[in-house]
Amino acid sequence: MDFKQCPLKYRFRAIDRIPEPPSRRAVRGTVVHAVLEDLYGLPAAERLPERADALVPAAWARVRDGQPEVAGLITDQQLDPFLHEVRTLVRRYYRLEDPTRFDPESCEVRVETELEDGAPLRGFVDRIDIAPTGALRIVDYKTGRVPGPDYETTALFQLKFYALMMLRTRGLVPAQLRLIYLADEQILTYTPDERELLRFERTLSALWAAILEAGRTGVFPPNTSRLCSYCDYKPLCPAFGGTPPPYPGWPTSGRRQDTPSAETASE
Structure with a gap:
């Protein structure tokens, strides 16, 4: 998701691994x-x-x-x-859920998988619920507010990402994906479709190919948007007069945990 929003931010986070001060x-x-x-x-x-x-x-x-x-x-x-x-x-x-009425299968789970083209997917899932029927539900807590017009490119991307990881790791299409926004007490739900997830998988593969090409060339251009106001890397960004550190090159250790990925994280 970082690469879609701003390739340079992806580089700083995933390749340079420049720490961001906590907010x-x-x-x-x-x-x-x-x-x-x-x-x-x-x-x-x-x-x-x-x-x-x-x-x-x-x-x-x-x-x-x-x-x-x-x-x-x-x-x-x-x-x-x-x-x-x-x-x-x-x-x-x-006011949104009654935690005394069910037992989740797991909480705060790190999920990892690889697509056929080698694209690594990693992410943390806040909660996985399994119904008596075997139906699977993914739940993600958000402490902020429901996103505005960019819902399609932020929240929906994250939900599809989780759904695809469940399909590839468990062979199941989740019956429901749920985003719980605590700040304004709203729930957004998404019911994935396998054909849609396969199309999304191709989108991620294309994104991974673009990441690999950027990693080969070292070209990670900044993409300015309203999100720049909240970016901790702004002082290093050439779009704002900054100078990035020398490009360290694509990681070559071969260790999975050291390899950048199309990772998503929750707030």
Whole structure:
């Protein structure tokens, strides 16, 4: 998805691997995800709102300890308002789903596969549900708001990406994919079709071919848009007077985890 939005951003993230400073919003989203993961680790009858509230401090501590760079982002004076925001988002979740009524198959799962042309796909799935009938549902939590007119190129791309990975790793077309937007308490659903997913697979293969060509030539042009205002790489971007570091070349270690991919991530 980064390459579609901006090839240069993809290079900085996937090839140069230049770290991005954590943002308060992103850290809040990570803590909310941690709380919901912990919530579904409890027996169904215990997944009550007050129990979810009690899980917040431990989830924050785990995120803070796992990412020491975020500790300076939330000061002691800011901690209580920050945790209040986390609790507010978690409470809104209860107005969209009742976690006491079902048990997910898994939460926070990293899924990896390769297409026939060698295109690597990697991503984290927030939750996988399996119905008694065997029907599969993919759920992704979003702590932001429902996207606007660019829904087709952002949220829908991500949903199709997850659906294709399930098709290739499990041989199943998910019965439903669900995006849960906590900020404005909305759910977007998508019912994939196998023929549509096969067309999408060809789109990803073409995208991977473009990535490989850019990797060979070292040409990753910037693509300016309104998203540039939020990009941490803006000081390095030639479109804004910056100078990228020397191109390090395409990774050649052969290790899968070191190879750039058409990866998608959730907020």
